[in-house]
Amino acid sequence: MSLREIPYSDPGVPDTRSGFRFLMWLQRRQLRGQLVATWWGTVFMAAIAAMPAAVGLAVQSVADRSGKGLLGAAALVLSLGAVVSAGDSLLHRAAVGNWIDAAARVQQLLSRKAAELGSVLTRRVAAGEVVAVSTGDVEKIGWFVESLARFFAAVLTSLGLIAALMVYQPLLGLPVAVAVPVLAVAALPLLPPAQKRADEQRAKAGRATELASDTVAGLRVLRGIGGEELFLSRYRAASQEVRTAAVRSARMWSLIAAVQVALPGLFLVFIVWYGARLTADGRIGVGELVTCYGCMTYLLMPLRMFEETAMAWTFSKASAKRAAAVLAIRRTTEDGLSHAGAVPGGDLYDPSSGLLAPAGQFTAVVCGDPDAAGVLADRLGGHSPDAAGEPSTRVGGVALDELPLETARRAVLVQDKDPVLLSGTLRELLDVPSSGGVSAERALEAAQCGDVLSVLAQSLRTVARRADGQDRAAENGEAADPMAARLTERGRSLSGGQRQRLALARSLVADPPVLVLDEPTSAVDAHTEARIAQGLRRLREGRTTVVLTSSPLLLDRADRVVFVQDGAAVAAGGHRELLGTDSRYRSVVTRYEPDDGARTSAPRPSASPSPSPSPSTPQAVPSAEPAIEETV
Incomplete structure (x- = not known):
């Protein structure tokens, strides 16, 4: 293993059947590194273990008044010191390499899983849990992997030293051989309660992290309603719970540390x-007493390594279990991927809600619960079922969860309510995988991005203006190319409506067979929204388009409108038709509550699309109040 190989081109396929199997898989992936660390650890500890013997020889040489023996002992001490220095350095290098290897591999696996699942991950696992696994749990797993090589080295040198003591001086070697195993396991009964307290602390810390993340994400809203102090008090309470749990955990670990020091001492x-009594009786020499004392002093180091490895195992076992649980999440429980490579075509159908979007038509979806729209959009994109065993969305009769991830993404593109614009030029933003059927210019025109292009061109002229105030482009009669203008991170230099329209243009350039848009015009004014509705219908002619919205301007342009309430499609038809026949739909679209006795029910839509009413039907279309677009 070389650190130059990180990040790995392929971190491997982990064994996620249990936390123990996951740890053993990590060990096998870096077997060579573990063997190297064990070898240098054995050399290092063996040299330290031999040092008391060399010191004992020196003491005995002084007692025997042997100058030659003293010189030999001194040379041995110097040689062992050099071996200890080299062995310690190389052991540290190998052990840290193992730690980095394990941590980097686990983090790559978690990153790959997050990229594979997308928003599904945080619906299956709490966001705070994901953060805790990718930080604290990764460190604990790396700790155990790193300590295991030192543990084996300590076992080998301890067994060798005890055997040597039994041969060298059985009267002292026998009690050492009996006591060392007892001392090694003395603190083990305290580890389970310590682990339980540590898990409680970690769980409380995860909840506090999640609360902090939610507060920061909604800070603008909280300031608008004056809720900062309320959420700050909640975070303070959560933080105090974490502090109390940390103190309880620290008390238990301090007790374990005291046991580790007191019993060997x-x-x-x-x-x-006992050795002094034997020396006084003349049964052993002074040099033998010094040697045995030095060996026992050395054995304190392996004993602490045993305890450290036991602690690392206790922590990492739970951490590996949590990491394996995250890595075990799959998009589907089915194994058959018979549709690999082929992008399916046909109607888009969600068995969970009964929603049907006919192929090649513009379908608008109105949700009685606005919060359910985002969940429905994700499900239509095949990102995940909301619950285990829930049927997957189908395109042309093929379940998206049965497709490879790359094929599913090519089949259906979902633009969520708050799309992200990455930093870079506008040309780079629109340079996305696409069919090539829609140019960037046509997509920008359909999304009504003319004013955005003007703003970007003006920003280019401002940047390019010379120090004397002259505009070279203006002098030459040239127009700045807005496609070369740079967007800041998340498009913060633009208004909300401008960001939304650029994101829509990016989705239109991709030109997927099925496009799902969640409130694509919520931040634009009514006049711009009307033009976007017209441009969207014209550009997506013959393509399957699903728009989740309650805007009458978009609904009136749709071929088919589906009304979803309580997670089920309860009505389908044309916009004007539903306004006249379904009071529940009318109340959502017009923002007026229906009369108690005026509710009408509509049958659940069938698999076949309902015909769209003629545009000439004399129905009054309620106008939506124009949304005020944010200014730059």
Whole structure:
């Protein structure tokens, strides 16, 4: 493993059947790195373990007044010191490499899963949970992977040292051989309650993070209604809960640390007392006592490594389980991908709501609950079912969840209510995968982006203006190319209506077989909206287009209107027809509550489309109040 390979071209297919299997999969993916770290760890610890023997030889040489023996012992100490220094450096390098490898691999897997699922991920898993998995849990998994090599090195050197003590001085080696395993597992009973407290702290921290994210995202709205203090008090309360849980967790870990220090320390006192008695009785020499004391002092280091690995395992087990649960989320539970590569065509049908959008027609969808429109748009795009086992949206009879992700994305394009504009030039914004049937100029014209182009061209002239105030483009009679103008991050230099129209133009350039738009004109004025409705219908002629809206200007241009209430399509027909026959539809579109006795019911639409009324039908179309577009 080389850090130069990160990020990996393919992080692999993880085993997500359980947290343990996921950890073992990570170990197998970096087996070479683990073996290298174990080797250098063994060399490093063996050199440290041999140091007491060298010191014991030096002491014994002094006691025997042997200058030659003292020189040999000094040379041995220097040699072991050099090995310790080199081994420590190389062990640290290998261990940190293993940690980075594991963390980077897990983060790449999580990033790939987020890209695959999109908005589905945060509907299956809380946003705070996703953040916690990609940060804290990744660190704990890397900690365990990194500590495992040092654990094996500590086991090997400890067994070797105990065996050497048993041969060198059985009277001291026997109690050490008995005590070390007991000391190694002494703190294990305290780990489960410590892990439970740590999990409580993590859960509370995740909820506080989610609350903070929601507050920041809605800060403008909160300021508008004066709700900052209310949400600030809620976050303060959540933060105090996290602090209390952290203190409880720290108390348990401090107890574990005290046990790790106290028990080996007491045993070391016993060994010194017992060895001194043996030396006083003449049963062992002074050098042997020093050697055994030094070996026991060394064994304190492997004991702490055992405890550290046990702690890392306790933490990482739960973290790996959570990471595996996120990585195990799939777009579908079906295995058959018989439609790979072929983009299906035909009617768009959502079995969950009964919504039907006939192929090649402009279908408008009115939702009784505005919050349900976004969920319905995602479902129409095949991003995910809302619940396990819910049937997938179908295009031409083919379930989108049965298609490979790339094919499904080519079949249906969904533009949500708040589309994101990435930074870059306008030309780069509109340079998206497309059929090539719609040029950028035609898409911008249909989306009524003329004023946006003027603003961008003016910004170019401002930037290009020379220091003396002259405009070179104006002098030469040239017009600045707005396609070369740069958009700031998320299009913050533009108004809400301008951003919305540029996003619509980008979707039109893609020219997908099925286009789903969620409130594409909510931030524009009525006159611009009317022109957009006309341009959208003209440009998407013969293509399947679904617009979720309650605007009469768009509804009157649709071939077919479907009214969805309580998650089900309850009426279908033309806009003017539904205004006259369904009071529930009329109340949503006109913003007037129906009379108690005036409610009419309409049958659930069938699989066949209802005919659209003639445009000449003498029906009065209620005008929508013009939305005031934001200014730059």
